[in-house]
Structures are given as C-alpha cells and as structure tokens.
Amino acid sequence: MTQEVALDAVIRRRIRGLRLARGWSLDALAARCFLSPSTLSRIETGHRRIALDQLVPIARALGTTLDQLVESTEDEDVVIRPEPEKTRGMTTWLLSREGALNGVTVAKMRITKERAAREPSVHPGREWFTVLSGTVRLQLGERTILVEPGQAAEFSTMVPHFIAAHNGPVEILTIFDHDGDRAHLHGPGEAAAK
Template sequence: MNPLPHGSAEGPTDGPADGPADGPPGGPSADLPTVAPRLRDLRRRSGLTLEAAAQRVGLSPAHLSRLETGRRQPSLPMLLTLARTYGTTVSDLLGEVAPERDPIVRADRMDAQEAGGWTYRQAGGSGRAMQALRLHVPERSAAQEDLVRVHPGEEWLYVLGGRLRLALGESVHLLSPGDAAHFDSLTPHRIAAASSGGVDLLFVHTLLQSGAAELCLGDAARGGRPGTP
C-alpha cells in the first residue's frame, strides 16, 4: 500500500514523477500546520543530510526541501513514507501527541485528518512498532495516481466498505468488503478505489526504526545505490 514507504517508485528525479505524491504547491495547509518543521527536525536528529534522506524516501533533494519548508503539502502516502523513514508515526509528524500510552483507542478520539485527498483516523497507539489507521480512499485522488511504493516491512489491510484495487507486483486484485491482504512491502504495490464513493479500509503497517533501516536498506541507508528506497 502505504497511508504514510517506504519509498515510492517515483525515483530520485525532481520531474513530473514527484508530483502525484503530494498535494498542491503553496504555503503550509491549515490541515498540516506542523509537518514542515517536524520533518526538518526529525531528519537532523536522525543525522541525515537532505540528500541521504531524499534517497531513502525516493524523492529528489529539491522536492524534500520543499516539503521541509512548507512549499509543498505531503500526501498521506508520502507521510507514511516519511514516518517509516524517520521511525515515527503519521500522528507524530502532524504534532498529535497522545497524553498517555493507553492501549485503548476510543472512537471519539479518532479524529479525521486529510492529506492528499485521503482521509484517515488513527486507530492505534503512538510509539509502537506498528501503526494502525482507518482510511478512506476516494474514487479518484492525485495521491493515488500512478503512485507505486516499495519499502522494507509488512502491510495488512481489510476492506470495510466499497471495492479496492490492489496492485502487487505484476498482479492486480479486486477486494470486496470482508476481504483482507497481508504482504511484504518490498513487493511494489499500489492501492486505489475501484468503486464510486471510494473505499474504506483498516490498514496496519510496520515502522522503520533507525537501526532497522540500516539493516534493511544496506548501502542505500548510507547513501549508496541511487533509486533504492
């Protein structure tokens, strides 16, 4: 899948391939007021240069710089990518700090957030090795057009309503309510709604911590092979 690489297969160039991953250019969105400074802070605390971080995420340094300065708005898939890269969660990137590590997440605390046309609700606790989300993917969204992702880890999803088109490598699967998928995230993958009105999902993905990133990414984690997520 996905949210928020988890590098994408967009490649390291700063051309049209970077476009679908993020929202429209301009100043910081009211929906995402703290993402830019948090991205910059997390990268620096991880000891990564702009170039090294951009290579892990699968973007050009110029594109990542625009995200860090608020000149571009990240989509939910890109937020997932960045969260995995820095070993944190989308909620942390958005500045949502849980008052305590409560194992129970009540429905009235699952506030809806929107990024890149996708709507998500945090369905799990923060500071864990996995992140659980409830997602709504619209029938057509700039965030999902041609966005293929490849990254270490695993993903699990369950269709709540609507129909889902899931591309895994060369195979395309149509999932209906009640269907689920569990796959290795190193398999190139893309999700899209296959029904009018979009699709609603439960989605769980593993997060990369800094040590695991070095282990899983090998040379790429140290600025090696270009284009490797």
C-alpha cells in the first residue's frame, strides 16, 4: 500500500510539473482534457483520488502517454557501462539502452585505417555525428568531405555514404535512427569478428 501511495504522489507531481512546464493554468489544462479546474486542482494536491478515466485525457492533453505518466520511480541504474564491440578497423561503444530515446541509438566509434573499405550504403533516415578526435573522411555520394574535430555532419542516408578515418584514427559520437542502427551496427559483416 505504501508503494501505491508513493506512486500516486509521483503521478500528481508529474501532472503538475508537465502543466507548469507548458506554462498552463489549471483552467488551460482543464479545457484540454475536459475536466473542471477544481477537479484538476484536487487531483494535483491529493485531495481527490486519481481515476484511470481521468488519467487518459490528462496524459493526452499534456502530450505524454499513460505509460510515461505512471511509470515506476524505482531507482534504476542510470549509468551505462558500454562494452566495446570490435570489427576490423572499428570499435563501437553503445551509449544508449535498447529502445531508448524514441528509437535512436547513440554510439561512440573509433575508426582506424584498417576498417575494411566497402561500397557506400543507402538506407532510409538521417544520420548525425560529431568528431571527437582525428579527421573523418565522409564519402557522401560523389563527394568526399573531411570533417575535423569539433565539427559535426548531418545527412540523408538515402545518399550513398561511408565513414572512414583520414590520416590516422578517428573517434566520433554518432546518433542513428532505427534504420541506421540496423544498417551500421547490425548489418552484414559489421557484427562479425569481435
């Protein structure tokens, strides 16, 4: 019962916090979720029990999901301890959990000149990376672009592309959407030799 009371309090704080973050008054949220301002006030302050038929329109009005509104508050391990995955000429550290950040994958990559050259790939989506050290040679269609430390690149992955090291090892921080994750981290030959 204590855990239910604690979760109930968290839900109330989330509702109030999301409302205030949007700069909405009780009246503004009430109009969006078809509840009275006094009902919302009593929900936020704990003077009224929260009913499921109230939570659904509140979540929808706040632009969140019911799952996010009621998700557990138990302490989870927030530290990600990436294990390096090695292929010839490339080491990858996954810096996000599976299914995190709305389907995107964050990874750190170290690429050396030993990375096997291959045909540039094409897949749906967009890709982004920033160079931490070294210089990236980005093959993008017919162009070769050098990307220096501190610079970033973003491009449509429908353009044939390949990332390589230029004159020495390079480290990048990259963000892939779901299609990029499949193409670059789980594609044929990439997950081979560890």
